[in-house]
Amino acid sequence: MQKPIKELELLIIGAGAAGLSAGIYAAMLKVDTLILEDQLIGGQILDAYSVENYPGFINTTGAELMEIMHQQAEKQGAKVDEFDTILSVKLTDTDKIIETDSFIYKPKAVIIAAGMKRRTLPLPEETKFKSKGVHYCELCDGHLYEGKKIMVVGGGRAGVGAAISLTRYASEVLLIHHGPSLQAEAKVQDELLANAKIKVLYNMQVVTLQGEQNLERVVLENVNTKEQTTIEVPGMFVFIGWIPRTDMYAPYIELDSYGNIVAGEDCQTKVAGVFAAGDVRSKKIRQLTTAVSDGTVAAINAEEYLKNLKYSR
Incomplete structure (x- = not known):
């Protein structure tokens, strides 16, 4: 049976700090935005029992901070869908197709903020x-x-x-x-x-x-x-490290030797309309604040890309 097809302006992959920040900014800019998450909303920081280095909060938990960001994104108008696994992607300058367990999405722009997954213990048992x-x-x-x-x-x-x-x-x-x-x-x-x-x-x-x-x-x-x-x-x-969740993007987007997505400070990848944000982006420093920064930059540039796309037609 054919899956429902959903067309939209912006699809954000990942609902961690970078993805939620991107969602907040994109929705504020009146972009039709969906944040897609295949696990729990919040990403890596969700497990942090104490967060003391995020400006504006003397001490909070990762779960509390992410819940606030989740609420902010939805209040601005972004939709958030969790526990829908991505099965395949196609990311080119002209076509962007993301198939999940439930839908086939055809966004005009994509922000990849998929983060990382925990490295498993390398033992047969x-x-x-x-x-x-x-x-x-x-x-x-x-x-x-x-x-x-x-x-x-x-x-x-x-x-x-x-x-x-x-x-x-x-x-x-x-x-x-x-x-x-x-x-x-x-x-x-x-x-x-x-x-x-x-x-x-x-x-x-x-x-x-x-x-x-x-x-x-x-x-x-x-x-x-x-x-x-x-x-x-x-x-x-x-807790022995992380692996970037980028395997399915490798056929379309340049990765560095560690498997991170190559994108500049503007978060733009080599594919027009596809951006990378947060820990998944190739960069030297990975912190909660840099993830939020990436999400902000990616969203603003995605909105500009969509605006130029509209005017070029």
Whole structure:
């Protein structure tokens, strides 16, 4: 059965900070705008238990901040559709077609703000224990380990923040980091190291997951001495980096060696009317504020592109 076809001016792919910001500005400029999200609205920052570096907010959570931005986008007139997976895209100077589970969209302009996905644990047992002891979202699954000893893998901002957040449930949190020092901001590290429930194991990596139906034990290896240690834990939360969600755009848009979309400070890609914003764009600095900046720039330039397109006909 043929899917319904929807024509519109602007389709924004991704409802994180960049996508929502783009939606706010585009809708304010009276552009017919749809923000398409295949997961939860909010993107990566949704998991942040504390946000202290966003201007105008002394302290908030990622979820609270994203909900405000979501409401702002809809108040301005942007439509937001979540949990509709993109199946295929065609992005050329003349044709832009995005097929999802539910619809076939034919926008005149596109802003790709798809963000990144978490890097999964590179072990063969990961698939067996995923959601059965191995998790990637502490806000979603942390409550499952009330009063239990658990493990967090990753010494960056996400891993350290998750470890702190999980102490509200767990009796003890072991933070596993492959290096000799953590990589999160100093203030967050201080908070982590002051928490009596958290123990950091440096220079360690996960080599094996064990258990029958669910995770029961984790084998760690010291990266220097190669000595192995087995620890019994029913749950592990993994934060070992991100991968840009750009695979389906590769046939049409230039990507850098890391898989990020090549676009200038104007957020314009090599395809006319297609823009990239946020963490998915190739750039040096990736912060919440730079994602919002990209969304703003992309939306304003998309509106100008649409206006010129209208006048050229």
